[in-house]
Amino acid sequence: xxxxxxxxxxxxxxxxxxxxxxxxxxxxxxxxxxxxxxxxxxxxxxxxxxxxxxxxxxxxxxxxxxxxxxxxxxxxxxxxxxxxxxxxxxxxxxxxxxxxxxxxxxxxxxxxxxxxxxxxxxxxxxxxxxxxxxxxxxxxxxxxxxxxxxxxxxxxxxxxxxxxxxxxxxxxxxxxxxxxxxxxxxxxxxxxxxxxxxxxxxxxxxxxxxxxxxxxxxxxxxxxxxxxxxxxxxxxxxxxxxxxxxxxxxxxxxxxxxxxxxxxxxxxxxxxxxxxxxxxxxxxxxxxxxxxxxxxxxxxxxxxxxxxxxxxxxxxxxxxxxxxxxxxxxxxxxxxxxxxxxxxxxxx
Amino acid sequence: xxxxxxxxxxxxxxxxxxxxxxxxxxxxxxxxxxxxxxxxxxxxxxxxxxxxxxxxxxxxxxxxxxxxxxxxxxxxxxxxxxxxxxxxxxxxxxxxxxxxxxxxxxxxxxxxxxxxxxxxxxxxxxxxxxxxxxxxxxxxxxxxxxxxxxxxxxxxxxxxxxxxxxxxxxxxxxxxxxxxxxxxxxxxxxxxxxxxxxxxxxxxxxxxxxxxxxxxxxxxxxxxxxxxxxxxxxxxxxxxxxxxxxxxxxxxxxxxxxxxxxxxxxxxxxxxxxxxxxxxxxxxxxxxxxxxxxxxxxxxxxxxxxxxxxxxxxxxxxxxxxxxxxxxxxxxxxxxxxxxxxxxxxxx
Numbered sequence: 080x081x082x083x084x085x086x087x088x089x090x091x092x093x094x095x096x097x098x099x100x101x102x103x104x105x106x107x108x109x110x111x112x113x114x115x116x117x118x119x120x121x122x123x124x125x126x127x128x129x130x131x132x133x134x135x136x137x138x139x140x141x142x143x144x145x146x147x148x149x150x151x152x153x154x155x156x157x158x159x160x161x162x163x164x165x166x167x168x169x170x171x172x173x174x175x176x177x178x179x180x181x182x183x184x185x186x187x188x189x190x191x192x193x194x195x196x197x198x199x200x201x202x203x204x205x206x207x208x209x210x211x212x213x214x215x216x217x218x219x220x221x222x223x224x225x226x227x228x229x230x231x232x233x234x235x236x237x238x239x240x241x242x243x244x245x246x247x248x249x250x251x252x253x254x255x256x257x258x259x260x261x262x263x264x265x266x267x268x269x270x271x272x273x274x275x276x277x278x279x280x281x282x283x284x285x286x287x288x289x290x291x292x293x294x295x296x297x298x299x300x301x302x303x304x305x306x307x308x309x310x311x312x313x314x315x316x317x318x319x320x321x322x323x324x325x326x327x328x329x330x331x332x333x334x335x336x337x338x339x340x341x342x343x344x345x346x347x348x349x350x351x352x353x354x355x356x357x358x359x360x361x362x363x364x365x366x367x368x369x370x371x372x373x374x375x376x377x378x379x380x381x382x383x384x385x386x387x388x389x390x391x392x393x394x395x396x397x398x399x400x401x402x403x404x405x406x407x408x409x410x411x412x413x414x415x416x417x418x419x420x421x422x423x424x425x426x427x
Numbered sequence: 428x429x430x431x432x433x434x435x436x437x438x439x440x441x442x443x444x445x446x447x448x449x450x451x452x453x454x455x456x457x458x459x460x461x462x463x464x465x466x467x468x469x470x471x472x473x474x475x476x477x478x479x480x481x482x483x484x485x486x487x488x489x490x491x492x493x494x495x496x497x498x499x500x501x502x503x504x505x506x507x508x509x510x511x512x513x514x515x516x517x518x519x520x521x522x523x524x525x526x527x528x529x530x531x532x533x534x535x536x537x538x539x540x541x542x543x544x545x546x547x548x549x550x551x552x553x554x555x556x557x558x559x560x561x562x563x564x565x566x567x568x569x570x571x572x573x574x575x576x577x578x579x580x581x582x583x584x585x586x587x588x589x590x591x592x593x594x595x596x597x598x599x600x601x602x603x604x605x606x607x608x609x610x611x612x613x614x615x616x617x618x619x620x621x622x623x624x625x626x627x628x629x630x631x632x633x634x635x636x637x638x639x640x641x642x643x644x645x646x647x648x649x650x651x652x653x654x655x656x657x658x659x660x661x662x663x664x665x666x667x668x669x670x671x672x673x674x675x676x677x678x679x680x681x682x683x684x685x686x687x688x689x690x691x692x693x694x695x696x697x698x699x700x701x702x703x704x705x706x707x708x709x710x711x712x713x714x715x716x717x718x719x720x721x722x723x724x725x726x727x728x729x730x731x732x733x734x735x736x737x738x739x740x741x742x743x744x745x746x747x748x749x750x751x752x753x754x755x756x757x758x759x760x761x762x763x764x765x766x767x768x769x770x771x772x773x774x775x
Contacts, residue, residue, distance in 0.1 A: 086517060087442065093755035094435065098773035106770075133481050135496050137529045142501050144492050148483050153490050155505075157525065159532025165763045169434060169531055173757045177505065181485045183517055184507025193758035197766055226760075229767035253764055260767050407441035409521045410541035412574075415513045416601055418545055419577035419608050422454075425446035 087411035090403040092190035092393060100393070101194070103400045107237040110230075112396075113202035114209075114238050116388040121206075124358030126150065127384055131338045139163055145383035153179045154387040156192055171226075172196070178390040188394045189406060192386065197227055199389040200381060201234035204309050208239050208283055210360055210367050211332060211375040212307035216282035217242040222274055222296055223288035223312060224248035224257035231285055231311070232257075236266055239283075243267040247277035275301060286320045287311040299324035304372040310344050311379050321376075323347045329376035332357050332367075334385075343378040354378075435759035438751040440538035440741060448741070449542070451748045455585040458578075460744075461550035462557075462586050464736040469554075472706030474498065475732055479686045487511055493731035501527045502735040504540055519574075520544070526738040536742045537754060540734065545575055547737040548729060549582035552657050556587050556631055558708055558715050559680060559723040560655035564630035565590040570622055570644055571636035571660060572596035572605035579633055579659070580605075584614055587631075591615040595625035623649060634668045635659040647672035652720040658692050659727050669724075671695045677724035680705050680715075682733075691726040702726075 092100070101109055120127070128148040135142045140161030147154060158174040165171055174192035179185060208216070219235055221228050221244050228246070235241035244266055248254045254270045261268045271277040274296070278284055284306055286296045299322050302308070308329065312320045321344050331354045333339040340350060357377075359365035368375050397403055412421035440448070449457055468475070476496040483490045488509030495502060506522040513519055522540035527533060556564070567583055569576050569592050576594070583589035592614055596602045602618045609616045619625040622644065626632055632654055634644045647670050650656070656677065660668045669692050679702045681687040688698060705725075707713035716723050745751055760769035 091754070094758045095755055095773070097758075098770050099775070101770055102774050128483055130481070133478070133492065133494060135476055135494060135501055135529075137496075137498065139530060140532050142496075142527060142529070142532050144481065144494060144503060146481060146483060146492060148485075148490075150485065153483055155492060157503075157527075157534070159527070161530075161532045164531055167531070168763070169533065170757070170759065170763050170766075173533060175534075175756050179490060179505075179507070181483075181490070182487060182509075183512055183515070184488050184490050184509045185517065185521060186505070186523075191756055191758060194766065194770060225764045226766040256762070256765055256768070260765070260771060406439070407443055408523050408539055409518070410442045410445075410539060411518065414604070415516070415518050416573045417604055417608070418518075418542065418574040420604070422446050422449055422542060423608060425443070426450050427447070 086185060087407065087409040088405035089186045089189050089408045090397060091406040092403050094191045094194065096402040097191050097194045100396060100400055100402050103402070104396065106233055110198060110202050110205070110234045110237045113199055113389055113392050114206040114234070116392040117199065117203050117385050118206050118361060120384050120388045121358045121361045124384070129335060132383065145386055147383040147387050148181060149387070151181055152391065153181050154390045156383065156386040158196065176386055176390050178394055185409065188390060189408070190390065190393055195389050195393065196386070197230045199385050200227060200311065201230035202238070203385050204231055204285070204311065204377065204379060205234035205238035207332065207357060207377045208235060208307055208309060211377065212239060213282050213305050213368065213371060216307065218245065218281045219283040219285055220245045220247065220277040220281040222247050222277055222284070222286045224253040225287065227287045227311060228257045229260045231287060232261060232266065233264060235283065236264070241266065243269065245269045245271050245277040245279070245281055247271045247274050281306070283307050283309060285309040285311065288320055294320055295322050296320040297325060298322050302374060304374065306374055308374065308376040309379065310376060316341055316346065319344050319347055326376065329374040330355065331376045331378055332360065333378050334380060334382040338382060339378055339380050342380040345378055434533060435755065435757040436753035437534045437537050437756045438745060439754040440751050442539045442542065444750040445539050445542050448744060448748055448750050451750070452744065454581055458546060458550050458553070458582045458585045461547055461737055461740050462554040462582070464740040465547065465551050465733050466554050466709060468732050468736045469706045469709045472732070477683060480731065493734055495731040495735050496529060497735070499529055500739065501529050502738045504731065504734040506544065524734055524738050526742055533757065536738060537756070538738065538741055543737050543741065544734070545578045547733050548575060548659065549578035550586070551733050552579055552633070552659065552725065552727060553582035553586035555680065555705060555725045556583060556655055556657060559725065560587060561630050561653050561716065561719060564655065566593065566629045567631040567633055568593045568595065568625040568629035570595050570625055570632070570634045572601040573635065575635045575659060576605045577608045579635060580609060580614065581612060583631065584612070589614065591617065593617045593619050593625045593627070593629055595619045595622050629654070631655050631657060633657040633659065636668055642668055643670050644668040645673060646670050650722060652722065654722055656722065656724040657727065658724060664689055664694060667692050667695055674724065677722040678703065679724045679726055680708065681726050682728065682730040686730060687726055687728050690728040693726055
């Protein structure tokens with residue numbers, strides 16, 4: 080046995096640690112904290128090293144690496160997408176992520192990101208809605224009541240002051256699950272039998288369904304003037320949720336155009352259809368909502384910088400809440416040139 | 428506390444485990460095993476998903492992700508390169524890697540790869556030398572006696588039958604360290620005072636120096652007919668070891684031309700200078716060494732498929748030697764749609 084030095088030990092946040100961290104900080108406070116970190120990184124968007132995700136496709140799914148860097152820290156997320164997994168009792172999406180120090184190249188954090196991705200996706204949606212939703216919006220239609228639905232709803236409550244959520248899913252069991260999970264969180268929760276019922280009186284329309292096909296969750300006649308659409312589920316080639324006519328009536332806001340044009344709702348539109356980059360709205364260099372009757376649409380696909388913000392948040396949160404194991408990940412010989420000697424001296 | 432299921436637990440091989448694994452299997456046998464796995468993957472080279480590494484550069488170093496897939500398994504390595512780290516008591520290169528199941532997207536192995544990369548680099552060099560070095564080659568000049576030198580030497584012994592190694596480094600302390608580490612391994616070890624002395628009688632010339640600059644470790648008049656040059660150290664833009672005249676006299680063999688033309692010795696040559704892909708030699712579709720007087724040159728830069736082979740080797744070795752910790756990396760709710768409920772039920 081050799082004793083690794085501090086530099087060789089990387090803090091690892093397990094799934095169990097992440098759940099403890101959420102309860103220690105509080106779900107609402109953590110969603111708000113994540114939104115603040117994400118917003119701060121959107122404000123300094125231009126300085127990031129940006130690249131579309133690096134995807135490895137197969138017949139049944141995709142495995143992706145999503146790296147980015149702000150010049151001081153480097154982060155990446157590993158994430159898979161396998162829609163058929165659910166039928167086998169597995170998660171469609173699992174993820175983990177890593178943060179490293181650019182100056183030394185040494186990793187400084189390894190963490191589960193299945194739960195953290197759900198949190199950052201919801202925090203991003205709510206941060207964007209804070210900028211784009213009509214003033215006083217307090218009712219949301221939540222269409223698609225799967226794994227992301229409760230996080231979306233609670234983020235809208237914590238960050239935008241949501242008071243009421245109207246739930247709809249093609250599977251009533253999913254709606255029942257979502258309603259049960261949201262009970263006791265200070266929201267009016269209204270299960271609905273149809274999508275038309277769900278959107279009654281809602282100023283925010285969130286779509287988050289999982290089918291990998293060109294689906295039409297919202298049709299044109301369902302969407303009235305003045306709403307904000309938060310479209311989460313269209314996030315890969317061939318997977319969309321909105322009728323093209325809605326897109327043509329909306330002002331469309333995106334994270335990173337080269338990625339969204341391939342993966343988002345706007346894959347249904349011409350490649351030069353005008354869109355606004357969210358970082359420009361958030362940093363004040365492009366208009367967001369300009370009228371009460373305007374339809375704003377956040378075509379969310381999820382971008383590496385949001386994961387980077389989430390990794391930064393967790394790294395900082397561990398200073399107050401040390402919920403991690405030190406992981407013996409990096410070989411650290413006393414003499415950097417003597418890796419072989421280190422191995423040799425470990426002989427039993 | 429919730430209890431993660433087996434599917435959520437990823438075997439993790441720490442640095443300490445990797446060192447134990449080497450001793451359990453034996454250094455020579457493990458190098459031979461790695462060479463066999465790497466050679467097997469070179470034989471089926473065409474079916475791999477190949478991409479140049481995804482690099483994030485800064486003023487002081489680089490962080491890279493190296494993914495690949497054979498359609499059944501997906502692997503990637505995280506690796507940094509920070510030459511100035513040594514002065515701060517840190518490793519120039521640290522690495523870890525992951526293997527995942529393409530069918531589900533679930534990771535199946537996370538492992539340290541600083542030591543494993545040294546092993547696979549050496550195993551690759553020796554596997555290539557087995558194909559290209561002159562018959563009966565039993566003496567190697569090892570120029571550059573840093574972290575990789577002992578692994579290179581022992582791999583050439585285990586895989587090519589090397590009997591004698593002649594060591595040279597600009598720093599005599601590095602040579603002394605290498606010679607001490609190699610004592611007792613059944614080799615004749617000859618420390619040399621000059622590179623000219625080191626190459627006397629050597630049929631294999633291995634260069635493995637670390638300076639990030641256009642250095643000239645071997646000059647043209649040092650290299651006689653019939654040798655095999657194993658050039659390890661030239662592995663990034665601006666870092667080469669050989670005089671261009673040597674390259675022009677050699678038949679050059681490379682792993683993956685799009686990467687080697689940027690990173691290898693051949694960055695000094697015209698972009699259309701002829702090279703042979705090693706997988707073609709190994710699968711019998713291109714000639715290797717064709718005459719006793721030919722100079723063969725392996726312009727090694729290290730490619731993702733070699734890491735993939737090493738990850739496969741470790742995954743299989745763990746079946747016999749279960750040296751790992753199960754890591755709680757993947758959230759695995761009973762109901763895949765109820766991630767939020769899983770978090771909620773973890774409340775203290």
